[in-house]
Amino acid sequence: MANVSVAAEWQLLYNRYYRKPELYRMGWLHVDLSRNRVACAPFGGPIAVIRDDSKIVQLHSESALRKLRIFNSAGVLLSETVWKNPGGRLVAMSWTDDQTLACVVQDGTVYRYNVYAKLLEPNISMGKECFEQNVVDCVFWGNGLVCITESNQLFCISDFKNPKSSQLADTGIEEPPHCMAVIEPQYTMSGNVEVLLGVGEAYVLAVEEDGVQQLGFEVLRGPLQKMAVSCDGQWLASFTHDGRLLVLTSDMRQVIMEQECESALPPEQLSWCGMDSVLLYWDDMLLMMGPIGDPVRYFYDEPIVLIPECDGVRILSNSSMEFLQRVPDSTESIFKIGSTSPAALLYDALDHFDRRSAKADENLRLIGLSLPEAVEACIDAAGHEFDILRQRTLLRAASYGQAFCSNFQRDRIQEMSKILRVLNAVRNHEIGIPLSIQQYKLLTPSVLISRLINAHQHLLALRISEYLGMNQEVVIMHWTCSKITASLAIPDAVLLEILLDKLKLCKGISYAAVAAHADKSGRRKLAAMLVEHEPRSSKQVPLLLSIGEEDIALIKATECGDTDLVYLVLFHIWQKRQPLEFFGMIQARTLARDLFIVYARCYKQEFLKDYFLSTGQLQEVAFLLWKESWDLGQNPMASKGSPLLGPRIKLIEKVQNLFSETKEHTFESKAAEEHSKLLRMQHELEVSTKQAIFVDSSISDTIRTCIVLGNHRAAMKVKTEFKVSEKRWYWLKVFALSTIRDWDALEKFSREKRPPIGFRPFVEACIEADEKGEALKYIPKLTDPRERAESYARIGMAKEAADAASQAKDGELLGRLKSTFSQNAAASSIFDTLRSSFQGVS
């Protein structure tokens, strides 16, 4: 069968098959791993290479200066830089989760590089003690590192995002440990990192921030030479002093497996391969050990580096990159020699079908009801495949089977094809990210995309995010910012066109953020042009301010109608400019000006006065001063006849003058004049009556008060002084007299002369005081019969009311009066007769 060749490459470890496909032939030239320090990032990340300065190596035709070179997983050079960092020998380097390369040198300085070999500022220091004691070794994990010094002290940085170095508990050992490993913070009970040290005794030291523990003395029979923690932090693989491989739980209480190795010499590298087996590497032999059974041996005639992944190990050598992994179940069921699983039959059926053989049908019949699981297995196996041709064949087998399946989830094939397209794209030699499907799922597409854009693979990132239906904003935003940084030579207008062309691909992208970047990159003019395109004013306006475009910011804020933004601009300008300049800027902008006035009226009145003065709005100043005059009055020291009334009156006189400056405010000026005159008079009245009841009452009230107090001369004086009309005078006096119920005086007043507004005020005052008798004195004197009728009605005299109403010949009036008497049957009948009697007349 054709499938034999596939399984022929597998190795059996006890009952499990392993395969080791080659991912790449390395594209680099003259890189010898044995001469170099190498750091490989997991998830198919980049490889950093630098000549190892702890070894004596022969320099061929190369510079004595060391170069740090960064390659992708296929050995394509991404970047390089000359290593000139002070601080002694490079002790260790490793990639962090966000793909920065952390390099620790002897004095405890951590230099960080991005994938372009650009040094990231600032450098991190492991602290003074490290500086003095010299770092000898380091262990890294995802986002942190632990280092050990010559005096066997441990220091750690638990998160590179917040790089603060802290010292762990004193190990108390004299000799340097044989080996060191860490359990990541996320897998420990305390949530802090736990460092395992293999020392010269039959136990392991577990060091944390606050203490040291001896672990494993129950199960160990001697010191450990090498340790490796599994990727989930559960297991610890170790190599013992007497040449055994020992796998323990990470708390070291339990031995999981124990195997004799052929060498007593500790291996150079010890690594987990997925969760099922452990790899040991000596000079030219790689030994894979499972829980039981004989180990598998691989021989290498060149140095290799083991790169543990979640589902296997990548093996880097001078010439190639391989991936050692357990053969997935689906793949095994299809390709295992002699397999008769449904999936294998289906795969075979496709072969027959392609060769137009009737056996295809026979195979399908053999599969029978297991067809769906066969299809599923083919799809799954395709996903695990690195070989594109084989992916295709497996998917075709799946789709062939699916045609005979009635109830199979149809989009599974499509889904897998999608994933495979993405994987194949990033596995391409040029990109060099050899992710397996499991790694891809663990990494998540969005992280993959951010890694791609970090590697400046914007187009691919954009295509992938588009293809997967993800938001493209991140990609475009990163591209734009990178483009701005990289395009110093391109003129603003040209660059703007280039940027806009891409930015418009993504709706809702923040132009303001791009503009902010442009501004930071020293391209203020470009920033101004970009921010013009930001539709969200709330983002646009602050940015315009920060790039000094105050005028435009003000216009934009005003346009969008958000007064809060206008205030933002307003305060900004206010703070930055001289008052006069500020006044000039807002004078022509209605909204800004009005808002300024509202704010200043509430909180900055003196400044507001300056504004009005400097812009010639004297009447507004007058209003402010007038208001102040009352505040003076409110002051208890100033009120009620005290000498402080003087300043108050002076202030109002000033108000009067200010108003008189403009023709339009003659009325106000006159009012202010009267006001000061009134205050003076009231002041005099208070002095003469010794009663503090006049100041701040109105002219009418002053007259009333005078009359009520019986001071008719004073009332008269106020009347003439302010030219109070006869009409008003009569109303005031009549009501004042009725207030003190001086009916005689009222009658006398009515007789003084014919009242200018008739006798109505007298009638009303009496009725309101509930004095019918008094009212009757004046009702007959009312000239209008309607008024007479209503007045009679109000004091309940139906007959008289009816008579008067009939004189007026007003039917509507009669009706209304009748309704007021509705409770009174007799009275209402009077109205009815009267009404009908002259209905004919009107």
Add this chain to the structure above:
Amino acid sequence: MAQIPNLDNAPLNLTALREQSQKELINILKNIRGKKCLVIDPKLGGSLSSIIQTSLLKEHGVELRYLSADPIQTDLAKVVYLVRSQLNLMKFISSHVHNDLSKGLQREYYVYFVPRRAVGCEKILEEEKVHHLLTVGEYPLYILPLDEDVLSFELDLAYKEYQVDGDTSSLWHIAKAIHKLESSFGVIPNVRAKGKASVRVADILNHMQAEEPVNSPEMVVPEINTLILLDREVDMVTPMCSQLTYEGLLDEFLHINNGAVELEASIMGVQQEGKKIKVPLNSSDKLFKEIRDLNFEVVVQILRQKATSMKQDYTEMTTTSQSVSELKDFVKKLNSLPEMTRHINLAQHLSTFTSKPSFLGKLDMEHTIIEAQSYDICFEYIEEMIHKQESLINVLRLLVLFSITNSGLPKKHFDYLRRELLHSYGFEHMGTLNNLEKAGLFRKQETKSNWLTVKRALQLVVEDTDTAIPNDIAYVFSGYAPLSIRLVQHAVRSGWRPIEEILKLLPGPHSDTKRGRFSSTSSFDNLYGSSASGDKVADGRRSLVLVVFIGGVTFAEISALRFLSAQEGMAYDLIIGTTKIISGNTLTETFVEKLG
């Protein structure tokens, strides 16, 4: 009955809206652990009472205080301020903090702005050097459902702020509130605006839609079909007239505050000397729902009929033997007895005001002014009111009505009345006069008035109005059809185009725009009654027209709108949005500014 209205019958899902606001407030309180003193801006307190019960606040460890200049009396270490973003309130907060500091009290302060943080307010707090001591947040309460069909933005000063001060903050708030509605109920495809502020709001609304588009793919047809924006400036006549509907009169005389009136207990038949009680007024009260929009005259008759019929039933019940089902009916009727008593008491109380000759005289005068035929009579009436020193607000209401219908007074009269006002009420009212003049409410005549033309063209004065079986909105003012609602009537029926000539006579520009996905379809050109079948929402409900009043709306106008909505051949439900429910008094009061 609770003061929080029942919204289950609302044409929009307002309950969800209210619950959202409720939840947001509770979350704010929850996030501040332990007991705390909640200091509420008094005006906001009123609004909150129609969202959340005080008891619920207490459950979250709240001790309630109202914000004033006086220092806070509490032992609690956490003080939470809940304030509208008004500049003048900031001084209170900073003085409280300073007061605590001077006493050596250490407290945690939180300031939550409603509906959002304001740069101006925070600037004051900064200048007072207290900002760093405060934790600042916001409580985005933009919309308050007052009833099944009424939404309030709770911006009581909106009209004065933009007419007098030129401060357009409220316009942004209104647009934001509508935008929020749109995010729940879909982009409103038709927007008709009249008046400067309205057109501006429509503008800002479009701006917002461009900035932060409302995405509603699952919604086939937006629930609100049309938005009508009406600037109070367009019709200042109506609010100045005395409202004659039941609810309107209640507001005029007893002042309805956040859906309740407060009055002497004795009026409601509860014998407790001097004690005040709150009577809630909203659609949850079935009887009130039935009579609130009717002319008060009719309400009195209806109540009398109901009382009589009940009395009759009762006599029958005691004298003749009844079947069980009849008994059941009777008991059912009895259930409505508390509601009956409540409204009979209220109506009784109201009629003590309405029967006063002064009230009748004022009504007469309002109609005379609106008729605009007898200038001198009106002038003398107002002059006399001033001479008699009647309540300033009443005088100003008539004065504004008079000035607007005449498009200002001749300079001689203008100056004369202003002088008489200052003489009678004091020079401190110069500020009030200045405000009214700036807002164009009481001013010098510059052009000829076109009120007569408008009145005639829109048939604002309707003779022979039958208040019992009304056939026109004029019943709400016994003969005057409110201008604002007439405009809405036209806008709903046929859009602005047919009345464009008249619109030009009224203040401010007008606009008519189409938005969203429907902008291209022409079937939405006109809102032709039932013929436009496409306007129906899927489940058979009528689609909605949202009428927003910028500067406030009166109860009488709301009644008129409900009357329109209930008319046969009307294809839409109307729902009302307003900056605040106003009456002539409350609106006029916002302009009163004593210098002293």
